[in-house]
Amino acid sequence: MNTISFLAVRLVLVVLLIYPALTPTEELKPIELPKPQTDGGRPLMQVLKDRKSSREYSAEKLPPQVLSNMLWAAFGINRPDSGKRTAPTAMNQQEIDIYVATADGLYLYDAKANILQPVLAEDIRAATGFQPFVKDAPVNLVFVADFSKMRRGSEEQKVFYAATDTGFISQNVYLYCASEGLATVVRGAVDKENLAKVMKLRDDQKVILAQSVGYPKK
Ligand SMILES: Cc1cc2nc3c(=O)[nH]c(=O)nc-3n(C[C@H](O)[C@H](O)[C@H](O)COP(=O)(O)O)c2cc1C
Secondary structure, three states: OOHHHHHHHHHHHHHHHHHHHOOHHHHOOOEEOOOOOOOOOOOHHHHHHHOOOOOOEOOOOOOHHHHHHHHHHHHOEEEOOOOEEOOOOHHHOOOEEEEEEOOOOEEEEEOOOOEEEEEEOOOOHHHHOOOHHHHOOOEEEEEEEEHHHOOOOOHHHHHHHHHHHHHHHHHHHHHHHHHHOOEEEEEOOOOHHHHHHHOOOOOOEEEEEEEEEEOEOO
């Protein structure tokens, strides 16, 4: 074997050795969301009349425009000058991250860039809740509090604010879904410890609630 083929064989071996160590995110691409459409929707009072929890979903995927609009409604940036959001947060700490679990993988909503950043190239939907419909809903949002962004207050206050801040975001999702004829339910019945492991969260990140979103089952 000459030097060049010897080196080529070694290169192939190195690649084969490294490949299993690559994290799955390296196979999942970021999703650049279309600009959210912020001038549509039905009148608020009609939407409030229709707001409800639904637990039966069609398997149909949500188009990128719908995802973009829904995530913007949930916790997008509505005042670019200050970076403030569609939902309030205690002391404007903006500590809630929205993870988006789909059949293709797990993503993190980057509101500023309007991109879904890849986290895991695995379908973890079943791990986002105990109820059987969860694995079939095309989107399961997971609201995660990043305690490293909560610098002030006692532990008790942080837990309280993380929960209340999530409530506002979840209600925004409910209202968007009611406006667009989508089905949704917020869920506390989640094995949070296991989900945190599956999502590979840091110790200072806490799962607060999950929320399924999709088209209603016909
Ligand atoms: C904090 C919270 C946790 C909830 N957890 C669950 C849950 O784990 N599973 C579920 O099916 N519904 C869950 N729900 C939805 C409630 O059951 C639902 O809001 C309630 O039955 C009233 O129905 P409505 O939303 O249609 O008005 C939860 C709601 C809230 C606010």
